[in-house]
Amino acid sequence: MVSVAARPGRVNEDFTGATPTAAVLVDGAGIPGAESTCRHGVAWYAHTLGGSLLSLLSLTPGSSLPALLAEAITQVTDVHRHTCDVTNPISPSAAVAVLRVSDGDLDHLVLGDAVVALDRPAGPPIVTTDPRELSVSRTYEPTLAAATPGSDEYNRILADLRARRNQPGGFWVAKDDPRAADEAVTGRHSVSELSAAVLLSNGAGRIVDPFGLTGWPQALAVLASNGPAALVDQVRRAEAEHATRPDDATIAYCTDLGGP
Incomplete structure (x- = not known):
């Protein structure tokens, strides 16, 4: 895993974490002026939601990923609904990506502009976005x-x-309404067909889209040979070359999926 703030001294509003059978990435989103709606902030929202999701994935492994995300959104909203204006359109929100391995299958979920990419030894990668x-x-x-x-x-x-x-x-993100989880993009694949799985925030996935400087097979090859930090380094160089405002960049790269 690697998670790098957009620039030194800035709070990283991304979160990533893993259990032995699951991984979570949360990409927090905020709007200038949103400080008046939530005293906790975007980073708090992303980290709290990510921690809640990891806990639920461990404690209730039989529940569907949308159901777990809905419960995590409810838990976080309950923590600050009495102190913050959680229903305000500009209050903190987040994109979410989750994967879980169970009984030989890998389930994944994407809500918002995060990315799940599944590498395969035979065939092109399977890339899920919203x-x-x-x-x-x-x-x-x-x-x-x-x-x-x-x-x-x-x-x-x-x-x-x-x-x-x-x-x-419109579009859907994790915020205050658990029903948004029902709008997530989900999928299931046998781990026997996969060699690796990766979760990326949009700040990391931008090397492919919108920059278009590489394709997903090439990006996954960089991850396999040099690890996630090398891909983030490429993103930072591309941002500088394109005079694009840097974004938090987070990658969780999972290689031991329990397949043959």
């Missing part, structure tokens, strides 16, 4: 570009975009 947030955001790009930043019109457009979070026809 493109809805990006798709919805792109529909707002022309009107945002035409408006003056900070103007009433610009702020109205932003508010409308944010209001589509966790709404039908």
